[in-house]
Amino acid sequence: MLLRGAARSSSVACRFLNFKEFKKGVTRNQFQEKIVDALCSGERDRASTLLLELGHERPTLSSNDFISILQHCTKLSDPLFLMETWKLMEEKEIDISRECYYLAIQALCKGGYLNEAFRLMNIMRDNPSVHYFLPIYNKLLGACVQMHNISYVNQCLDLMDHQMVGKNEITYYQLLKLAVFQQNLPAVHEIWKECTNLYKPSIIFLRKFIWSFSKLRDMESAYLTLQQMVDMVFQGGFLFSKTAEGKMRNLRLDIPAPCKGDSSLLRSAKENEGFMHSANRYYNDMGMHASTSEHYFNIGNIKKNAFDISKSTVRKQKSIAAMKLLKWSFSDVMHACAVMQNDVLAEQLLYQMQSLGLQPSRQTYNAFTMAVLNARGFHDAIEVVKIMEKKNMKPYDSTLVCLSVSCSRNLELDLAESFLDQISTFEGPYPFNAFLEACDALDLPERAVQSLTKMKKLNIQPDIRTYELLFSLFGSVNSPFMEENLMFQNDAAKQIRAIDMDMMKNGVQHSQLSMMNLLKALGTRGLVKEMIQFLQAAENPIPHYQSSLGTSLYNTVLHVLVRAKETNAAISIFKGMISCGASPDAATYTIMIDCCTIIDNFKSACTLVSRMIRDGFVPQIFTYTSLIKILVESEDFDKAFRLLNQGILDGIQPDVLLYNRIVQKASEKGRIDVIELFVEQMHRDRVQPNSSICRNVFFAYVDGRFYKTAIEALQVLSMRMISLDDNVLDERQAEYEHLILNEETEDETKITNLFIEDGREDHSVALLILRWCAILGFPISWTSNKSQWAKRLSMNYDRSILVADDNSESDRFFSTTLTRRQA
Incomplete structure (x- = not known):
C-alpha cells in the first residue's frame, strides 16, 4: 500500500511538474508575443520592461525564448532592440543557436550596423557548432555591397577565406552587384571564369550574368550568355520555385565552391562524397532539402511523393517560370541596346523572342523603341509605337518624354505636343523645355505661351531653363515695325515683367543666361529704360538677381545701347562696370570702340584700344574698321590710309566691307583720288x-x-x-x-x-x-x-604712298602696338 501510494504520489508529482513546465512554456511564448506587440505599437520602453521581466522571472532560458523577438527585429530592421536583447542573452549565458546568430546578423546588416555585425561574426567564429554557415556570411557580404563599402567587403571576404566557407551563387551574385556598381567589367569576367570552372551556373544565375554584362554595356558577352540561357531553357534539367517574397529560387543543390586558397580544390571522389554529406546537413539545418548529389536536378529524378503534383504539372510550371526568366533577360539586353544605340541587335532580339514563342512585354517594346529612336530617329520609333498600340500597350512615360523631345529637336511641334499629351506623370519640365526651345528656333511665341499654360494646369514647376527660353522667345521681333510701335512695347514690357514675377514667385533665382535673355528681350523691343532698370536691380544686393552679374551681361546691355545710339547711357554703364569689378573682354572693347564711332571721337577710341592691348586682347579687323570709320566720317582719308597699312603690317586682313565704307564716303565727297588709292590698295591686298x-x-x-x-x-x-x-x-x-x-x-x-x-x-x-x-x-x-585705267592706278599708287607722320598720335599709338605684338 505504501509503495502503491508512493507510486501514485510520484505519478501526481510528475503530472504536476509536466503541467508546470507546459505553463512555463506558454508564459514565455506570451512574453515574446507581448514584447513583439509592444514593439509593433512603438512602445519601446514597455518592450524593454517586458524583456527585463523575461530575464528576471525565468532563471532558465533558451534560444527559443527569443526567436520571435529576433525575427521581429529582422523584419522591421530594429538593430537597437536586437542589441538590447542580445545583451540579455549573453548575461544569462544562453547557448545561442545558429538561427539566433543568423537573425541577429541579418538585423544588424539591415540596420547598417556593420561593425557590430562583424564583432558578432568573430564571436560566432569561436563557436565550433555554428562557424560553418555560409548564408550568414552572404548576408553580411550583401550588406557591405549594398553600402558600397569596399573596405568592409574585403574584410568579409577575408573572413570567409579564413573560415573556408567557400562561395555559392548567392556569394557570386553579391560580387557581381559590386562589380556593376564599380563599373568593373574585368571583375565580372573573372567571376564568370571562376564560376564556370567550378560548376555550371543555373538559369537564375545566368540571368544575373546577363544583367551584369548588359549594365556594363558588354553586348557581345550579354548576347552569348543569353543564347546559352536559351539553350538551357529548352534542354530542361532544372527546377526552381518562388520564395515567400515572390522571388525565383533555385532548388538545385547549390554546393559552396571551395576558396581559391583551399588546398582541397581538387578532391577525390570519396572526399567529394563527404563534402556532399556536409552540404546536405547544412541545407537541412536551413529547412531546405537536397535529394540528389548531382549538380543539376533532372525532372525525372523528383519523386512523386515528394511533391503532391504530377510530372506534367511540374513541367508546365517549370516552363512558365523559365520562360518568364528568359523574357526578363531578353529585356535586359534590349535595354542595353537602347543605351548603346544598337538597333540592329535589338531588332534581332525581338525576332528571336517571337520565334521562341516569347511575347515581348511592354518593357521590352519600350526598350526596343528607345533603341530605334536613338539609332534611326523618331520616324521609325513612331512605327514601333503604332505596333504597341495594336497590342494595347502604352509606352512608358519615360519613352514618351524621349519621343517628344526628339520631335521637338527636329522642330516637329505637332508630333511633340501629341506625345506630351499622352504622358501621365511628369518628373520635371524637361520635355516642355525642349518644346519651348523648338518654339524659340521657329520664332513661335504663341505656341510657347500655350505650352506654359499647359504646364500650369499640370502643376509642373518651371525651372531656370524654362525661364531662359521664355525670355529668349519674347526677345524676338516678328516684324520691323514692332520695335517702334509704342503699344507693342507696352505689351512686351508687361509680358516680360509677368515672366519675371512668376519666376520670383516660384523661388527661381536668375542665372547669367536668363538675365542676359531678359535684357536682350527688352533691348530688342526698344525698352531701353526698362533694360537699365533691370540691370540696376541686378547690381544691387537683391537675392532674386544677385548671382547674375557678369561681363557678358554688361556686353548685352552695352550692345543694345550702342545700337540704339544711347551713347551717354553706354558710357555710364561702362564706367559702372569697371567700378563693380567686372573685367571688360574683347567684345566689351569692340562695342565701346563702336560707340566712339557714333560720337566721332578718335582719341577716345585709341585710348580704348590702348587699354584693350594692356588687358591682353589683340585688335582684330573690326577694331581697325571702327577706327577707320571714325577717320572716314571726319574725312581724314590720309590718316585712314596710314592706319589701314599699319593694320596690314600688324597682320590684319582687310575685307571688302572695310573698303566699301571708305569708297562710299569718298564717292559722296567726290574724292576720286581717294577712291583710286583705296581701289588699288584693295587690289594689292587681293580683296575682290x-x-x-x-x-x-x-x-x-x-x-x-x-x-x-x-x-x-x-x-x-x-x-x-x-x-x-x-x-x-x-x-x-x-x-x-x-x-x-x-x-x-x-x-x-x-x-x-x-x-x-x-x-x-x-x-x-x-x-x-x-x-x-x-x-x-x-x-x-x-x-x-x-587696262589703261588699271595701269594708271598702279603708277599713281607707287608715287603717292603717303609717308607716316611721326608726330601723329594715331601713328605713334599703332607703332607701339606693332612693337608689342612683334615682341
Missing part, C-alpha cells in the same frame, strides 16, 4: 570688289563727268568680281562672251539663275554689267590688268 564698290566708283566718275573712265573702271572691277586671276578669265572667256554678247533677252534670266543657284550673286552682277556695257557699244576687254 562687290557690287557696292562698283556702284560707288562708277557714280563718282559719272558725277565728275568722266564717262569713258566710268565705263572702263566698271569693266575692270566687274572682271575682278569674277576672278582676280587672268588665267581663270581666259579659260571662261568663250563661255561668258556667249552669255554677254547674245542678243536674246532670255540670256539675262539665264545669267541670273545660273549663278544665284550656286550662291555666286557677284558673278551674275558682273556679267550683267558687262552685258550692259556691250549693249552700249563698248568693247569688252578680258585682260583687266592691261
